[in-house]
Amino acid sequence: MVRTDIPDIVIGRLPLYLRALNRLQQENLAFTSSHVLGQRLGISSAQIRKDLSLFGEFGKQGTGYHISTLIAELQRILHTDCEWQVALIGVGDLGRALAHYKGFVNRGFRITHLFDNDPAKIGQRIGEFEVLDAAVMEKTIREACIKVAMLSTPGDEAQDVADILVQAGIQAILNYAPITLLVPDGICVQYIDPVIHLQRMVYYLDLPV
Amino acid sequence: MVRTDIPDIVIGRLPLYLRALNRLQQENLAFTSSHVLGQRLGISSAQIRKDLSLFGEFGKQGTGYHISTLIAELQRILHTDCEWQVALIGVGDLGRALAHYKGFVNRGFRITHLFDNDPAKIGQRIGEFEVLDAAVMEKTIREACIKVAMLSTPGDEAQDVADILVQAGIQAILNYAPITLLVPDGICVQYIDPVIHLQRMVYYLDLPV
DNA sequence: TAGATTGTTAATCGATTAACAATC
DNA sequence: TAGATTGTTAATCGATTAACAATC
Structure with missing residues (x-):
């Protein structure tokens, strides 16, 4: 993945996705969708898919996103996979x-x-x-x-x-x-x-x- | 002034203007300009003028904005002219x-x-x-x-x-x-x-x- | 007056959304 | 398979900026 210039407004939403995903994980869910995530955050599903697609292809058609995988990807992207x-x-x-x-x-x-x-x-x-x-x-x-x-x-x-x-x-x-x-x-x-x-x-x- | 629909993003900037104006007032200034305000806030002067113009005409050509007057106007607009x-x-x-x-x-x-x-x-x-x-x-x-x-x-x-x-x-x-x-x-x-x-x-x- | 700055317009720029082929 | 959901495109929508006449 070539890191081209990502809009800062997108970067600002990634931590929100991460927080919501962590919460879903606490609820013992394994998969989620852009639709569910969007409802929780008050953000359109299209926007979530588009934001994530700037960094790679993390989802599966029909299935959605594997929560723990996406959490790990977002942590890596944000540079919070360390302390x-x-x-x-x-x-x-x-x-x-x-x-x-x-x-x-x-x-x-x-x-x-x-x-x-x-x-x-x-x-x-x-x-x-x-x-x-x-x-x-x-x-x-x-x-x-x-x-x-x-x-x-x-x-x-x-x-x-x-x-x-x-x-x-x-x-x-x-x-x-x-x-x-x-x-x-x-x-x-x-x-x-x-x-x-x-x-x-x-x-x-x-x-x- | 008829309150038409003001974008929320503009409302979000008004408190920043207010805070900066209060600071300018503390520095014993009586007038300021969209240019000075913008430099302090990292916002373009055009944006500040446009934001303010949605609520009225508060400035004077050549002179800029009377700080205490603009503070009072912003407090009134934001509904913070009370406790x-x-x-x-x-x-x-x-x-x-x-x-x-x-x-x-x-x-x-x-x-x-x-x-x-x-x-x-x-x-x-x-x-x-x-x-x-x-x-x-x-x-x-x-x-x-x-x-x-x-x-x-x-x-x-x-x-x-x-x-x-x-x-x-x-x-x-x-x-x-x-x-x-x-x-x-x-x-x-x-x-x-x-x-x-x-x-x-x-x-x-x-x-x- | 000359210089400075406003309020506003039109153009540009960027972000969001709707829609859908692809596919799990 | 049938249903669900992705990634992506093109269109829409909205925000920002450059420019300038007006005028203090």
Whole structure:
């Protein structure tokens, strides 16, 4: 298979397929179809077939897709058939919750390094790891060859931290701070801001009384 | 202004514009342009002008947009020129972090009710509120006329909770559980799953050594 | 005025869908 | 076999962009 340019919007759907397939597998199903998958996800079956066909032929006419095979293929395609080390910067309430979250492992990620610049937090143990001084962040990340970071600092520190992360060789940043980061070309950034989602939804609601 | 059908993808960008405008205002700027806004957000200036033009004429040739005026307009358009009460269901680590998060107020939302079904948590105080028994959730939400909920329960309870929320009159759900919810037409659901974002990004990364 | 920027149009670009031959 | 479902094509649909007259 020659990896030609795949639209990013397709890449964005693959993790959803993967999540739904894992769920089907938990339900002890062995095969599924683009139709079933589409119904679960609110996506048309044609779109699912087309998306998958960009990467190969994974299904069988009449039968559909073998779930565990397709899971393995999607993991390989997404590069989550291994475990990425993740650095977490900012150990406030949210950072702590992320550090304790059990849902990263088995989906390709493990938080292995925690950083903060608050002397009161440095040295604390959270889960199985110790909070490290943000002053050693660049060196530590570079030496551990970590490529993925999650950012849960206050908004006014996020850009400075991001600059250091880029210097340290980080290539993908999941940013929980409510600001748009400026990063060089080639660095991936994704954003999580619950308020953005809430605002988007209440547009469709009648004003409260 | 007649509200004709606005594409949802446009609605999804308005909160980003709002967030960037608030930031510009914090920098003590009074006016901005589609060009500046676009550079900050990684969006073309033409798109910003076109999006805004769907709702009215907010700018001036040669001058651009008056920031505080545009903020007020966007808040009005999005229905965030008031404070929505939000119910939070599931008071684990993540729920606790959300309950403490200061970023909801001033952007149109306030968590006012916490629910859990764990007897050890019911009755606890978190911030200024007491954790209520999930058994009284439907009644409480209906009587308080709450329309917006955030769901941070474990995945295998999320669908059951969502069903109750819909019964209770909730119209918008922000779901942190890593499953797709099935809800009736007209109920808005948005999803936050950090792993989905991480998986999407590492597709673009070389495999780790 | 001269420079800057809007709102809007038309063209381009890209994504989704319907349909169906192939085939398990 | 008959029924089901894939992979793929062509058509449709929708979103983005380039360009510019209008005008502050």
